[in-house]
Amino acid sequence: MGSNWFTVEAIDDVTYGISEDNHWEKVHSYLVLGSRKVCLVDTGLGIGNIREIVEEITDLPVEVITTHVHWDHIGGHHLFESIAVHQNDERWLRKGIPLPLDKVKEYLLKDVDKDKLPPNFKPDAYRLFTGEPTHILVDSEVIDLGKRKLQVIHTPGHSPGHI
Numbered sequence: 001m002g003s004n005w006f007t008v009e010a011i012d013d014v015t016y017g018i019s020e021d022n023h024w025e026k027v028h029s030y031l032v033l034g035s036r037k038v039c040l041v042d043t044g045l046g047i048g049n050i051r052e053i054v055e056e057i058t059d060l061p062v063e064v065i066t067t068h069v070h071w072d073h074i075g076g077h078h079l080f081e082s083i084a085v086h087q088n089d090e091r092w093l094r095k096g097i098p099l100p101l102d103k104v105k106e107y108l109l110k111d112v113d114k115d116k117l118p119p120n121f122k123p124d125a126y127r128l129f130t131g132e133p134t135h136i137l138v139d140s141e142v143i144d145l146g147k148r149k150l151q152v153i154h155t156p157g158h159s160p161g162h163i
């Protein structure tokens, strides 16, 4: 089962951590549930199918919130239709990050235990996500999920549009 790739932890009834502990990057994505929609904060490495995990937890509409456009946070973006990104990282999302695919694959597969990879993961088919965001975020913006609000805090440095 590919879903074994992820470790899902309920932080509370409406907040989940989705972690990739089998990988040296130790990536965490977060699922934040409201009453009308949910936000998936980052989509991880793109090794396992994070959409399947989300759909096991909720059937509400999902908006992906991108903390920043680095390869290890946008791996599953292609599995979703609704994607938000800060305005200062928008260009990287649309055109690609300034890191060659070979380098990314080297990081992606470094020290990885092949026996723990999901059987349907094909390293040769791995691509860096590029696509059109559906929502451009700005500092202080409030995202209303229904009975729950998230506020965008712009924290540039690690990337220009890090939030």
Ligand SMILES: [Zn+2]
Residues within 6 Å of the ligand: 068, 070, 158
């Ligand atoms: Zn990063």
